[in-house]
Amino acid sequence: MLKVEAEVACSETPEETEQEVKRFIEQKLEIKENIQFHVTHRLRPRKDGKPNNIVAKFEKRKDRNLVLKAARSKLKESEFKVHEQFPPEIIARRNELWSAFRHHQQQEDTVKFYDGKLIVNGRRIYPSTYRQPLDQTYAPYPVQHTRYPPLQMPPQQNSQQQFPQPGPSFVPNFPRYQPHTRAPQPFQQRTGQTRFPVSQEQQNVRPPMQPPQQVTY
Numbered sequence: 001m002l003k004v005e006a007e008v009a010c011s012e013t014p015e016e017t018e019q020e021v022k023r024f025i026e027q028k029l030e031i032k033e034n035i036q037f038h039v040t041h042r043l044r045p046r047k048d049g050k051p052n053n054i055v056a057k058f059e060k061r062k063d064r065n066l067v068l069k070a071a072r073s074k075l076k077e078s079e080f081k082v083h084e085q086f087p088p089e090i091i092a093r094r095n096e097l098w099s100a101f102r103h104h105q106q107q108e109d110t111v112k113f114y115d116g117k118l119i120v121n122g123r124r125i126y127p128s129t130y131r132q133p134l135d136q137t138y139a140p141y142p143v144q145h146t147r148y149p150p151l152q153m154p155p156q157q158n159s160q161q162q163f164p165q166p167g168p169s170f171v172p173n174f175p176r177y178q179p180h181t182r183a184p185q186p187f188q189q190r191t192g193q194t195r196f197p198v199s200q201e202q203q204n205v206r207p208p209m210q211p212p213q214q215v216t217y
Contacts, residue, residue, distance in 0.1 A: 090116035
């Protein structure tokens, strides 16, 4: 959606508003293509006495981009303004970064500002970048931060007193590992007991051995 600030009558129907926007695009922006809109309507009167804004929603995104590109190049020194309408959260983000945007423009840096994002020389700038107290890079333009509170840096402490350096007393005296080189022994020889414990009575009582039977045929 785009906002168009122009001097036209306030008492008009939506059809007349759409025709006025098309006439403005054709005459001021010199775009001869047939651009279609979903809806066009005029906002309520402003308190400062300036002309009422017109909000237009395009059917095609490429038409909107075409109008924005033409407005940037042909309305620089004009009394008319055409810009994109942003939601409130993006407007708040743009307000926080606006002073940084103007500062980098004066420094003749490569600046891009769109959708609440500020790109300076290929690097994105966040509000927290110039909010840090130890960073003086963006000190020329202080910003009032209502959404993000300032960062509080913890006091520096003497790390040598809090964390002493490890010495010989910190080295544990563990025995050296010796690899097992002997052959494995049976369980009974190693432990002195069988895998299945047997009582003493069961060990002393053995069945008598019977001689083998002789079978004759």
